[in-house]
Amino acid sequence: MQTDGAITSILDALENEEGHLAPKKRLVVQSAVLCFAETGFAGTSTRMIADRAGVAEATIFRHFGTKKALLLRITSPVLKRLLAPAIAQEARAILENTHDDVRSFIRTIMLSRLGFADNYAPLVRIVIQELPVNADLREIVFTAFEGVFGDVLLAAIQKFQERGQLMQMPPDRLLRMFMSLLAGYYITRTMLAPGDWDDAAEVEAMLDFALSGVSQAGAPGIRAL
Amino acid sequence: MQTDGAITSILDALENEEGHLAPKKRLVVQSAVLCFAETGFAGTSTRMIADRAGVAEATIFRHFGTKKALLLRITSPVLKRLLAPAIAQEARAILENTHDDVRSFIRTIMLSRLGFADNYAPLVRIVIQELPVNADLREIVFTAFEGVFGDVLLAAIQKFQERGQLMQMPPDRLLRMFMSLLAGYYITRTMLAPGDWDDAAEVEAMLDFALSGVSQAGAPGIRAL
DNA sequence: GATAAATGTGAGTAAGTACTCACTCCATTT
DNA sequence: AAATGGAGTGAGTACTTACTCACATTTATC
Numbered sequence: 001m002q003t004d005g006a007i008t009s010i011l012d013a014l015e016n017e018e019g020h021l022a023p024k025k026r027l028v029v030q031s032a033v034l035c036f037a038e039t040g041f042a043g044t045s046t047r048m049i050a051d052r053a054g055v056a057e058a059t060i061f062r063h064f065g066t067k068k069a070l071l072l073r074i075t076s077p078v079l080k081r082l083l084a085p086a087i088a089q090e091a092r093a094i095l096e097n098t099h100d101d102v103r104s105f106i107r108t109i110m111l112s113r114l115g116f117a118d119n120y121a122p123l124v125r126i127v128i129q130e131l132p133v134n135a136d137l138r139e140i141v142f143t144a145f146e147g148v149f150g151d152v153l154l155a156a157i158q159k160f161q162e163r164g165q166l167m168q169m170p171p172d173r174l175l176r177m178f179m180s181l182l183a184g185y186y187i188t189r190t191m192l193a194p195g196d197w198d199d200a201a202e203v204e205a206m207l208d209f210a211l212s213g214v215s216q217a218g219a220p221g222i223r224a225l
Numbered sequence: 226m227q228t229d230g231a232i233t234s235i236l237d238a239l240e241n242e243e244g245h246l247a248p249k250k251r252l253v254v255q256s257a258v259l260c261f262a263e264t265g266f267a268g269t270s271t272r273m274i275a276d277r278a279g280v281a282e283a284t285i286f287r288h289f290g291t292k293k294a295l296l297l298r299i300t301s302p303v304l305k306r307l308l309a310p311a312i313a314q315e316a317r318a319i320l321e322n323t324h325d326d327v328r329s330f331i332r333t334i335m336l337s338r339l340g341f342a343d344n345y346a347p348l349v350r351i352v353i354q355e356l357p358v359n360a361d362l363r364e365i366v367f368t369a370f371e372g373v374f375g376d377v378l379l380a381a382i383q384k385f386q387e388r389g390q391l392m393q394m395p396p397d398r399l400l401r402m403f404m405s406l407l408a409g410y411y412i413t414r415t416m417l418a419p420g421d422w423d424d425a426a427e428v429e430a431m432l433d434f435a436l437s438g439v440s441q442a443g444a445p446g447i448r449a450l
Numbered sequence: 451g452a453t454a455a456a457t458g459t460g461a462g463t464a465a466g467t468a469c470t471c472a473c474t475c476c477a478t479t480t
Numbered sequence: 481a482a483a484t485g486g487a488g489t490g491a492g493t494a495c496t497t498a499c500t501c502a503c504a505t506t507t508a509t510c
Contacts, residue, residue, distance in 0.1 A: 270466075270467065270468080271467080271468060271469080272466080272467080272468095282468090282469085283469085283470080283471090285469095286468080286469060286470080290469095291468080291469080292468065292469090
């Protein structure tokens, strides 16, 4: 939601990857993130970025070489170093704790991913916008998600299926449906109908919608192995 | 899926709106649709469109005035004249037929919307891509959807709620969730993991996922008024 | 305090960019 | 046969684009 916090988070991720950032380099990143989010990559000129940053155009190229590299260097640290490990850690933590049931598992992941997306709001917007057009970005996103979804989340779903808490159904299909609900809510909340939304309530509604149908017991299961 | 069929459908819609199309104008439309879908609006130059169409650049401006107008004149006929009436008619037809249950109602709409999206595949892609950046396009899409969703689909959902076939929950939230599932499937099928998909089976899976949870009876309801 | 390296920039450049215009061609209409 | 008007274009135009480079300034290193 709040853009300034998001920007500093992005700067942190970049600094973590590239070492200390020169002051004007920071300004370029801040400006570029906002410009790209507002008018898209192809719709943003390096002049716009430079002017908004209060910096000479040449400074952009000094630090990032090309406009395309600027986009990738801004987005990839967040995707590579934050998205994947964060989800994976969460899922593992919950998986190892055998007391938790499906509902709280999914609730935790959904809320934390909403928090993540809010914390990097403009960057999420950039990624969504450029994904269909930019092959390099697509590559980065796919590999970032691969490990998480292929390994950890699908394994978690299978675990819950074995425990009888989730319907028997191809796990990737199940995962896709949960993700569709969450993504649909996020896009509605941030892009289609921005305003006052109660995340906790909406997540609970999605859990009602999904789980009462998905869990075999009819109610979120307390079924043993 | 098949692009040529999609293009002729788009040309039909445009012809229906603007009268007979000059031959080179048709070529421009064909080329522009493909270019915009592949590289985005801002990422496509009028030179690219002209070259691909085998036409002088000036021909584009003779017929459409500006590049932006070209985009809007291509997309708006499909959105205005085909999307809204089609859904509305379907929903009304089913609403008036009191024998139909929720499941077949939603199944019909989902399958027909998938068919529509496939029939206009590149245009759907263009709209998805430009929606966050282009305010004019957003305006057109919103008004096109408004009547359908605000009036017909929400009314249908309320009807089913009154009949006890759908859970009591704000109808727009319910609608959003069903749309999220469908959109998530469409985007996965066409953009994230293209390949062989069985629409009928996937729709049935979405209905299982959603309805068994959403319908109050636990099974898709045969509950009377 | 000297040297090297990193940071920053003004003034370019060559290649696009969307768009214009005077003009030709051609099918109708008169 | 002459006049009309739409379709189509080659050759431009004014401007923007991403990017370069020689040079100035600041910062780090010894």
